[in-house]
Amino acid sequence: MSDSAVSTSRALFERASVVTPGGVNSPVRAFNAVGGTPRFIRSAQGAWLTDADGHDYVDLICSWGPMLLGHAHPEVTAAVQAAVGRGTSYGTPTEPEVLLAEEIVGRTPVEQVRFVSSGTEATMSAIRLARGFTGRDVVVKFAGCYHGHVDSLLASAGSGLATFAVPGTPGVPASSTALTLVLPYNDRAAVEQVFAEHGDRIACLITEAAAGNMGVVPPDPGFNGFLAETCRTHGALFVTDEVMTGFRASSRGYWGIDGAQEGWVPDLMTFGKVMGGGFPAAAFGGRAEVMGHLSPQGPVYQAGTLSGNPIATTAGLTTLRLATDEVYDHIGGVAETLKTAAAEALTRAGVPHVVQSAGTMFSVFFTDPAHGPVRNFEDASRTDSTAYAAYFHAMLDAGVYLPPSAYEAWFVSAAHDDRAVQTVLDALPAASQAAAAA
Ligand code: PMP
Secondary structure, X not given: OOHHHHXXXXXXXXXXHHHOHHHOOOHHHOOOOOOOOOOOEEEEEEOEEEEOOOOEEEEOOHHHOOXXXXXXXXXXXXHHHHHHXXXXXXXXXXXXXXXXXXXXXXXXXXXXXEEEOOHHHHHHHHHHHHHHHHOOOEEEEXXXXXXXXXXXXXEEOOXXXXXXXXXXXXXXXXXXXXXXXXXXXXXXXXXXXXXXXXXXXXXXEEEEOOEOEOEOEOOOOOHHHHHHHHXXXXXXXXXXXXXXXXXXXXXXXXXXXXXXXXXXXXXXXXXXXXXXXXXXXXEEEEOHHHHOOEOOOXXXXXXXXXXXXXXXXXXXXXXXXXXXXXXXXXXXXXXXXXXXXXXXXXXXXXXXXXXXXXXXXXXXXXXXXXXXXXXXXXXXXXXXXXXXXXXXXXXXXXXXXOOOOOOOOEOOOOOOXXXXXXXXXXXXXXXXXXXXXX
């Protein structure tokens, strides 16, 4: 798209860059990885985004997961408008919090939840609780799993498997990651080794229920169950982060297609995105015995001025109540259609690629299938970012908004109808050619 076609976005981006670092309030919204001007979105309806210059795009980001029903769903909008009319925050307990907590407890194995305002807060609080509950300090995580910008989790692997991590960004003191062990994803031997060496110091192991932040990398069959069992054996808590997958990969999250079938239960879980219906709401939950250690019932401190905010919990509750089996069937069907068509178009254009999914989430890796499936961060890092950038821009020019990074899941919604799907299908051949030429 020519510069003049996006002149309003461009002008806004220039002004934003003066008053905001990089012009955006969360790094992945910038187009740093793909080049060009980030589109400033003016409005959204159903499966479509409209930018400040009036261009429409089929939305394959869905606010990075939350918009399960599509944008401006009439019933969610009505519920939110009614809630706003009753006041926006009281700093007291409210009924919608109880109803949303009951809805989450009904769909997942957690017995109790505590609401917070972001996924970052959820994982940060879950780790504090795990440490407080076990009286231990060490946390194990996997490379390529993102759990928000929690200091101790913004960690890169140390020089050997069982060595403690180093900060993944300036601003995180070495002391904050000195109790974090970072392991390769899907690597049972690495897990066994660190538990053999440090088992009695490990408070918890945290993992994305299915990795979605290095592209979609599902756990190998039985891997999460193995993690649950290893944690149990060593008296550590098993924390599954379902901020992205919760109420998205299936109605019961990724656990619904994994632990629920295999018969294991995490000690703690984290949720966000879909459960907030597009508002800032997240949660962590688990066994009542563990959750009971939280203040005011127990000694582990945790709090939030806007936690369980009535507008956010109303939006989340309305969204979850509307998220029926038919919704998940529809989303699963759209995901299947899109990933099959994307793979076919790339094959026809001769672009090496691997498509992977976890429930209704999927992503397209621009990597050579000769290396086999993408099973961990090292595999994901083989992505051809140049080819992806060309593909991304060709799709954008054809009216399809993909994530502006090759390492992200593609999200669809209940509002992705035939017209939206057809727009994507029509865009794929030329975009695949563009990737081939890059
Ligand atoms: N955990 C996972 C698995 C996530 O995908 C994210 C956000 N993408 C977070 C935690 C952090 O959530 P938030 O951005 O709301 O802080």
